[in-house]
Amino acid sequence: MSARVTRRLLLAAGAGGVVATVARAVEERDAARMARTPRGSGDGPASAAPAGRPRRPTRAAAARPSAPQLTRPSRATEVRRYAGLSPRAWGMDLPGTTTDLAPARAVALTFDACGGPHGDGYDARLVELLRHHAVPATFFLNARWVRANPSIAAELASDPLFEVGSHGVRHLPLSVTGRAAYGIRGTRDVGQVWDEVCGGIDAVEALTGRAPRWFRSGTAHYDDVALRVVHDLGLQVAGFDVNGDAGATFSPAQVAAQLAGVRPGSVVISHVNHPDGGTAAGYERGLPLLLERGLLFRRLTQPPG
Numbered sequence: 001m002s003a004r005v006t007r008r009l010l011l012a013a014g015a016g017g018v019v020a021t022v023a024r025a026v027e028e029r030d031a032a033r034m035a036r037t038p039r040g041s042g043d044g045p046a047s048a049a050p051a052g053r054p055r056r057p058t059r060a061a062a063a064r065p066s067a068p069q070l071t072r073p074s075r076a077t078e079v080r081r082y083a084g085l086s087p088r089a090w091g092m093d094l095p096g097t098t099t100d101l102a103p104a105r106a107v108a109l110t111f112d113a114c115g116g117p118h119g120d121g122y123d124a125r126l127v128e129l130l131r132h133h134a135v136p137a138t139f140f141l142n143a144r145w146v147r148a149n150p151s152i153a154a155e156l157a158s159d160p161l162f163e164v165g166s167h168g169v170r171h172l173p174l175s176v177t178g179r180a181a182y183g184i185r186g187t188r189d190v191g192q193v194w195d196e197v198c199g200g201i202d203a204v205e206a207l208t209g210r211a212p213r214w215f216r217s218g219t220a221h222y223d224d225v226a227l228r229v230v231h232d233l234g235l236q237v238a239g240f241d242v243n244g245d246a247g248a249t250f251s252p253a254q255v256a257a258q259l260a261g262v263r264p265g266s267v268v269i270s271h272v273n274h275p276d277g278g279t280a281a282g283y284e285r286g287l288p289l290l291l292e293r294g295l296l297f298r299r300l301t302q303p304p305g
Contacts, residue, residue, distance in 0.1 A: 087223035099239035105264035106298040111272040115144030126280040140167035143203035157207040163299035166200035171218030174226040181221040240269035248274035255282020
């Protein structure tokens with residue numbers, strides 16, 4: 001197996017289900033935060049990591065940068081804006097997608113939690129490995145996965161080692177024509193693109209108190225019109241240049257081989273929702289070797305300092 005597998009090997013989890021009552025949760029959270037936050041105190045105290053966990057010095061600053069609150073264009077505005085516009089491009093690495101961090105030399109490990117009937121699991125072994133080595137990472141949480149794992153999602157969101165991005169609501173390829181990837185039919189129009197992206201924003205905001213900075217669609221596929229909608233909503237789009245586990249289908253040896261191909265500036269995609277796969281065991285083999293090489297790690301959003 002080659003040390004670098006093409007992005008086309010990314011496998012996606014099935015679609016289905018949405019998160020209910022997110023908007024109400026956001027309103028109640030904001031009201032409670034306003035009531036307890038002194039005037040002029042900004043965002044208030046930062047969330048602490050779970051108590052009792054030993055920490056080693058991190059290889060990237062642990063301070064979590066605040067994200068700007070989004071003033072998002074309405075669904076109707078976006079539908080009008082792109083009415084009659086046909087997409088001209090389709091794929092996982094279109095212009096406007098961040099596939100690596102060059103010229104930065106740090107590596108970004110990213111992990112998708114896809115949700116759905118076969119994607120609601122949690123790979124605790126993988127997450128504890130990251131914590132043991134104090135390696136920062138960015139987790140892309142699907143709204144269905146958050147609904148199935150509320151306490152775990154809250155724990156990931158509160159850990160200053162990690163960053164949480166959005167993985168949408170139904171884990172769909174992002175299209176304005178219903179174009180499919182891996183047999184999964186995508187969003188069929190601009191309105192459905194808006195629904196998929198904004199529903200994911202709301203799910204993350206309900207967890208963290210702020211809108212996410214980063215988005216990755218189900219299957220990581222986009223057309224160019226859908227990509228413009230994501231950017232209109234204030235999000236950066238996370239691609240990758242190293243496919244760590246091919247949708248959690250790789251064996252441990254294959255995962256370790258993929259990690260061996262990581263270079264300074266790489267963005268690595270793997271999955272945290274399949275504890276029965278080879279991802280954790282592969283990282284147990286491959287991650288220490290990356291650390292021995294002296295590679296630095298960061299969340300996608302670079303901490304200050």
